Amino acid sequence: RYGYFGTDKLQVVKLLFCNVSGCLTDGQVYLPATGEEMVSVNGRDASGVRMLKKEEVEVIFLSSSDDPISEALADKLSKKMGCEIRQGVQNKQAEVKKIMDTRHLMWKDVAYLGSDEPDVDCLNLSGVSGVPQDAPVVALNAAKYICHSPAGRGALREFAEYILLLKKKAKSKMDQDRIGRDNF
Amino acid sequence: RYGYFGTDKLQVVKLLFCNVSGCLTDGQVYLPATGEEMVSVNGRDASGVRMLKKEEVEVIFLSSSDDPISEALADKLSKKMGCEIRQGVQNKQAEVKKIMDTRHLMWKDVAYLGSDEPDVDCLNLSGVSGVPQDAPVVALNAAKYICHSPAGRGALREFAEYILLLKKKAKSKMDQDRIGRDNF
Amino acid sequence: RYGYFGTDKLQVVKLLFCNVSGCLTDGQVYLPATGEEMVSVNGRDASGVRMLKKEEVEVIFLSSSDDPISEALADKLSKKMGCEIRQGVQNKQAEVKKIMDTRHLMWKDVAYLGSDEPDVDCLNLSGVSGVPQDAPVVALNAAKYICHSPAGRGALREFAEYILLLKKKAKSKMDQDRIGRDNF
Amino acid sequence: RYGYFGTDKLQVVKLLFCNVSGCLTDGQVYLPATGEEMVSVNGRDASGVRMLKKEEVEVIFLSSSDDPISEALADKLSKKMGCEIRQGVQNKQAEVKKIMDTRHLMWKDVAYLGSDEPDVDCLNLSGVSGVPQDAPVVALNAAKYICHSPAGRGALREFAEYILLLKKKAKSKMDQDRIGRDNF
Numbered sequence: 001r002y003g004y005f006g007t008d009k010l011q012v013v014k015l016l017f018c019n020v021s022g023c024l025t026d027g028q029v030y031l032p033a034t035g036e037e038m039v040s041v042n043g044r045d046a047s048g049v050r051m052l053k054k055e056e057v058e059v060i061f062l063s064s065s066d067d068p069i070s071e072a073l074a075d076k077l078s079k080k081m082g083c084e085i086r087q088g089v090q091n092k093q094a095e096v097k098k099i100m101d102t103r104h105l106m107w108k109d110v111a112y113l114g115s116d117e118p119d120v121d122c123l124n125l126s127g128v129s130g131v132p133q134d135a136p137v138v139a140l141n142a143a144k145y146i147c148h149s150p151a152g153r154g155a156l157r158e159f160a161e162y163i164l165l166l167k168k169k170a171k172s173k174m175d176q177d178r179i180g181r182d183n184f
Numbered sequence: 185r186y187g188y189f190g191t192d193k194l195q196v197v198k199l200l201f202c203n204v205s206g207c208l209t210d211g212q213v214y215l216p217a218t219g220e221e222m223v224s225v226n227g228r229d230a231s232g233v234r235m236l237k238k239e240e241v242e243v244i245f246l247s248s249s250d251d252p253i254s255e256a257l258a259d260k261l262s263k264k265m266g267c268e269i270r271q272g273v274q275n276k277q278a279e280v281k282k283i284m285d286t287r288h289l290m291w292k293d294v295a296y297l298g299s300d301e302p303d304v305d306c307l308n309l310s311g312v313s314g315v316p317q318d319a320p321v322v323a324l325n326a327a328k329y330i331c332h333s334p335a336g337r338g339a340l341r342e343f344a345e346y347i348l349l350l351k352k353k354a355k356s357k358m359d360q361d362r363i364g365r366d367n368f
Numbered sequence: 369r370y371g372y373f374g375t376d377k378l379q380v381v382k383l384l385f386c387n388v389s390g391c392l393t394d395g396q397v398y399l400p401a402t403g404e405e406m407v408s409v410n411g412r413d414a415s416g417v418r419m420l421k422k423e424e425v426e427v428i429f430l431s432s433s434d435d436p437i438s439e440a441l442a443d444k445l446s447k448k449m450g451c452e453i454r455q456g457v458q459n460k461q462a463e464v465k466k467i468m469d470t471r472h473l474m475w476k477d478v479a480y481l482g483s484d485e486p487d488v489d490c491l492n493l494s495g496v497s498g499v500p501q502d503a504p505v506v507a508l509n510a511a512k513y514i515c516h517s518p519a520g521r522g523a524l525r526e527f528a529e530y531i532l533l534l535k536k537k538a539k540s541k542m543d544q545d546r547i548g549r550d551n552f
Numbered sequence: 553r554y555g556y557f558g559t560d561k562l563q564v565v566k567l568l569f570c571n572v573s574g575c576l577t578d579g580q581v582y583l584p585a586t587g588e589e590m591v592s593v594n595g596r597d598a599s600g601v602r603m604l605k606k607e608e609v610e611v612i613f614l615s616s617s618d619d620p621i622s623e624a625l626a627d628k629l630s631k632k633m634g635c636e637i638r639q640g641v642q643n644k645q646a647e648v649k650k651i652m653d654t655r656h657l658m659w660k661d662v663a664y665l666g667s668d669e670p671d672v673d674c675l676n677l678s679g680v681s682g683v684p685q686d687a688p689v690v691a692l693n694a695a696k697y698i699c700h701s702p703a704g705r706g707a708l709r710e711f712a713e714y715i716l717l718l719k720k721k722a723k724s725k726m727d728q729d730r731i732g733r734d735n736f
Contacts, residue, residue, distance in 0.1 A: 027227040027337075031264065032220040033256035036400040043395040043435045044504060047484055050434065066234065067227045072401035080399065116231055136228060136341060153395075157504060211595040211705075215632065216588040217624035250602065251595045300599055320596060320709060404584040411579040411619045412688060415668055418618065440585035448583065521579075525688060 010170035011127040013057055013111040013163045015103065017096055018156060020063040020077065020085065022115030023132060026152030029069075037073065040152065041080060048157030049081050055164055057111075060099060061085040062092060064118055093121040113159050114139055115151060128166065130159045195311045196354045197241055197295040197347045199287065201280055202340060204247040204261065204269065206299030207316060210336030213253075221257065224336065225264065232341030233265050239348055241295075244283065245269040246276060248302055277305040297343050298323055299335060312350065314343045378538035379495040381425055381479040381531045383471065385464055386524060388431040388445065388453065390483030391500060394520030397437075405441065408520065409448065416525030417449050423532055425479075428467065429453040430460060432486055461489040481527050482507055483519060496534065498527045563679045564722050565609055565663040565715045567655065569648055570708060572615040572629065572637065574667030575684060578704030581621075589625065592704065593632065600709030601633050607716055609663075612651065613637040614644060616670055645673040665711050666691055667703060680718065682711045 021027050024045060030038040049059050061081065063069055065088040069077075078085040089095045100110060108127035112119070115135050123129040123142035130145035132155035140146060145162055147155040205211050208229060214222040233243050245265065247253055249272040253261075262269040273279045284294060296303070296310035299319050307313040307326035314329035316339035324330060329346055331339040389395050392413060398406040417427050429449065431437055433456040437445075446453040457463045460482075468478060480487070480494035483503050491497040491510035498513035500523035508514060513530055515523040573579050576597060582590040601611050613633065615621055617640040621629075630637040641647045652662060660679035664671070667687050675681040675694035682697035684707035692698060697714055699707040 021227040028224045029227070029264075030214065030222050030224045030398065031257065031260050032222045033254050033260060035220055036403055038222075038398050038400045038406075040396045040398045043389040043397070044484065046435065067230065070401050073399065076399055076401055080397070116228065134338070136338075136345075154502070154504070161504075205595040212592045213595070213632075214582065214590050214592045215625065215628055216590045217622050217628055219588055222590075251598065300596065318706070320706070320713075398582065404587055406582050406584045406590075408580045408582045411573040411581070412668065414619065438585050441583065444583055444585055448581075522686070522688070529688075 010173055011108060011111075011163075011166050012170045013128055013167060014105055014109045015058045015060065015100070016052060016111045016113065016160070016163065017099075017122065017126075018059060018061050018113040018159075019115045019119060020061050020069065020074075021067045022135065022151045023113045024061060024077070024081070024152065024156060026150065027115070028152075037070070039069065039073065039077070041077065042153050042157075044154045045152070045156035046081060048160030049083060051164060052160050053082070055167065057163060057167075058103075059083045062089050062095065063087050064092070065090045066118065092118055093125070096122055111159070111163050113156060114143070128163060130155075130162070195292060195295075195347075195350050197312055197351060198289055198293045199242045199244065199284070200236060200295045200297065200344070200347065201283075201306065201310075202243065202245050202297040202343075203299045203303060204245050204253065204258075205251045206319065206335045207297045208245060208261070208265070208336065208340060210334065211299070212336075221254070223253065223257065223261070225261065226337050226341075228338050229336070229340035230265060232344035233267060235348060236344050237266070239351065241347060241351075242287075243267045246273050246279065247271050248276070249274045250302065276302055277309070280306055295343070295347050297340060298327070312347060314339075314346070378541055379476060379479075379531075379534050380538045381496055381535060382473055382477045383426045383428065383468070384420060384479040384481065384528070384531065385467075385490065385494075386427065386429050386481040387483045387487060388429050388437065388442075389435045390503065390519045391481045392429060392445070392449070392520065392524060394518065395483070396520075405438065407437065407441065407445070409445065410521050410525075412522050413520070413524035414449060416528030417451060419532060420528050421450070423535065425531060425535075426471075427451045430457050430463065431455050432460070433458045434486065460486055461493070464490055479527070479531050481524060482511070496531060498523075498530070563660060563663075563715075563718050565680055565719060566657055566661045567610045567612065567652070568604060568663040568665065568712070568715065569651075569674065569678075570611065570613050570665040571667045571671060572613050572621065572626075573619045574687065574703045575665045576613060576629070576633070576704065576708060578702065579667070580704075589622065591621070591625065591629070593629065594705050594709075596706045597704070597708035598633060600712035601635060603716060604712050605634070607719065609715060609719075610655075611635045614641050614647065615639050616644070617642045618670065644670055645677070648674055663711070663715050665708060666695070680715060682707075682714070 018024055025039045052059055074085045074087045107125045110126045111128040112122045112126035113130050114123050117138050120142040129143050130147055131139045131143040132147050132151035134150040147158045149155045149158045202208055209223045236243055245267055258269045258271050291309045292311035294310045295312040296306045297314050298307050301322050304326040313327050315323045315327040316331050316335035318334040331342045333339045333342045386392055393407045420427055442453045442455045475493045476495035478494045479496040480490045481498050482491050485506050488510045497511050498515055499507045499511040500515050500519035502518040515526045517523045517526045570576055577591045604611055613635055626637045626639045659677045662678045663680040664674045664678035665682050666675050669690050672694045681695050682699055683691045683695040684699050684703035686702040699710045701707045701710045
C-alpha cells in the first residue's frame with residue numbers, strides 16, 4: 001500500500017516543509033557517554049533538496065521541541081543541506097502558518113513530509129503531503145503519499161521527485177489551457 | 185507470526201520494564217579503539233515513552249550485568265529518555281519484584297519488553313509481555329506479543345501503543361460495568 | 369528485475385570508475401555537532417577492489433562536487449581502499465574522458481559503477497556499467513547491470529565479480545579463436 | 553536456502569574459530585577523517601559467545617591481514633567479547649592448524665564461522681562450518697550451515713546455538729550407547 005491514493009491534484013508547490021527526525025534522518029541518534037550526539041543523512045536526500053531548489057521550491061526543515069537536537073547540530077545540518085532549520089518547534093501547524101504568511105502562500109502551495117503524531121494536522125492541511133515508508137500508523141493514515149523509501153534513506157528524495165512531477169504536469173496543463181484560450 | 189496470541193486480557197498496566205540492549209537499542213555497540221563506546225536510540229521509541237508517561241504508565245529501563253554499559257552512558261540514556269535506568273542487573277526477576285513491591289504492584293500490573301534468555305521469567309510472569317521482531321527464539325517463545333518492528337527501531341513505540349490500547353479497552357469495559365451496576 | 373539485460377558483451381575491462389557516495393558508501397554521512405563527519409565502507413567491497421587489482425584492473429573513485437567530502441576523509445578512503453580518489457569532480461564524463469586519454473583507453477575498456485543522475489552519461493557510454501540495487505530510478509534506467517546488493521554493502525564486490533567473469537569469458541573466447549586460427 | 557544441507561553429523565565441538573570482519577562485525581568500518589576507525593558488534597552475538605564458553609567451547613577470533621584493524625581496536629574487541637583475537641592472519645588454514653595442534657584437536661573437533669574466499673579451506677575442513685546469510689557466493693558454497701541472520705546481527709549467536717544443539721544431541725547419543733553397552 002504505497003504511493004498516492006485518489007486522483008493526483010496538479011499542485012505547483014512553492015515550499016516544502018520536512019521534519020528532521022524520522023524524515024531527513026532515520027530517527028537514530030548515536031550517543032557516546034560524554035561526547036557529542038550524532039545523526040546521519042543520506043546523499044540521495046541531499047540531492048533531492050538540490051533538485052527542488054533548482055526548480056525554485058524552497059525547503060525548510062522543522063525540528064520538534066519533543067525531540068530536540070543541539071543548536072550546533074542543527075547549524076551543521078542546515079549548512080550540509082543548504083536550507084533553513086526551525087529549531088524547537090512546539091506547535092508545527094502554527095509555525096508553518098507563520099512562515100506561509102510571510103511568503104503570502106496558502107496551504108495548497110505547500111508540501112509537507114512528516115513522520116509522526118505532531119505532523120498530522122500539517123499532513124491533512126497541506127496541498128501535497130507524504131510520510132516515509134516506516135512511519136507510525138497515525139502518520140501513515142494522515143498522509144496523501146506514502147514513500148517506498150524509509151526515513152533518512154531516500155524518502156525525501158522520492159518525495160522531491162513526486163513534487164516535481166506534479167509541478168511539471170500542472171505547468172503542462174496550464175500551458176495547454178492558455179493555448180486553448182489564446183486560440184479561440 | 186506477529187502480534188498477540190490468544191485472547192487479549194484487558195490489562196491496566198501501571199509500569200513498563202524495558203531491556204536496554206536489544207529493546208531500547210538494536211543491540212549494536214559502536215567501538216572505537218580507545219574512545220567512548222556509542223549506542224543508538226530512535227526518536228519513534230522516545231515518543232512511545234512520552235506517550236506512556238502522559239497516560240501515567242511509569243517506564244524503567246533494565247541493563248544487564250552480562251551486557252554492561254558504562255555508568256556515564258546509562259546516565260545519558262536515562263536523561264535522553266526521561267526515565268530511570270537500573271544498571272548491572274544480575275537477576276531480572278528479583279530486581280523487577282523489588283521495584284514492584286515498593287510500588288505495591290502485582291505482576292498483572294506490569295508490562296515487560298525483553299530481548300533474550302535472561303528475560304524469559306519476566307516475560308512469563310508479567311501481565312503484558314513483548315519482544316522485538318528480531319529477538320532470539322527463546323525470547324520469542326516466552327513473549328505474549330511479538331512486535332512487527334525490530335529492536336531499537338520502533339519496537340518500544342509499537343509495544344507502548346499496544347499497552348495503551350489494552351488500557352483504553354479495559355477502562356471502557358470498567359465504565360460499562362459501572363453503568364450497568366448503577367442502573368440496576 | 370536484477371542482473372544484466374540483453375546479451376553479455378565479452379568485455380576486457382582495464383579500468384573501473386566507482387562513485388564514492390552511494391556506491392562505495394551507502395550514502396550515509398554521520399554528523400556530530402562540531403566533530404568530524406564519518407562515512408562507512410564494507411570489508412566485502414574492499415575485497416572486491418583487491419580482486420580487481422590482482423587481475424590488473426585499475427580502480428579509480430570519483431567524488432562529486434555536489435556531495436563533497438573533506439580532503440582528509442578522501443585521503444583516508446584512498447589509503448583504506450588502496451586506490452586513487454578524484455575529489456570534487458564537477459563533470460564526470462569530462463573527468464573520465466581525461467583519465468581514459470592519459471591511458472589510451474576507449475569507452476569499451478571502461479567499467480562504471482554509478483549511483484545517480486550525474487552518472488547517467490558515463491553509465492550509457494561505458495562498456496560495462498552498473499548501479500547498486502537501491503539507486504534512484506534515473507540511474508537504474510541507465511545502467512546495464514543492476515546489482516543485487518545495496519550501496520556500501522556488497523554492490524562494488526558484486527560488480528567486481530561480474531567484471532572479472534566477463535573478462536575471463538572474453539579471454540577464453542580469444543584463446544579459442546587463436547587456437548582455431550593457428551590450426552588451419 | 554538456509555540451514556544445514558545433508559545429514560547432521562553429531563559433532564562435539566571444542567573450539568570455534570570466527571572471522572572478525574563480516575562474521576563478528578557486519579563488515580562496516582566507520583571512518584572519520586583523522587580520528588579513530590570504529591566497528592560495531594551486537595549484544596546477541598556476545599551472548600552467543602557466553603553460551604559457548606559456559607558449555608566449555610573455546611572461541612578464538614581471526615582477523616585477516618587483508619582487512620587489518622588496529623592493534624588497539626583488536627584489544628578492545630577481545631576484551632569486549634572475552635576471547636582471544638589473532639591479528640593479521642595471512643594464511644587462515646595454517647593459523648588454525650597451529651592452534652589446533654597446541655590443543656591436540658582434529659578438524660572434526662573444530663567449528664568455523666567464515667565470511668569470504670580466504671575462509672574456504674577452513675570451511676571445507678572443519679567438522680562444523682557456517683557463514684552469515686549475506687556472505688559472498690564463494691563462501692556460501694563452501695559452508696555446511698548458512699545462517700538465517702546476517703553478519704554482525706545475530707549470525708554468531710545463531711551458529712553458537714547450532715553448535716550447542718549438535719553437542720547436546722551427540723552427548724545424548726553417547727549416553728544411550730553407554731547405557732546399551734553397560735546393560736548387555
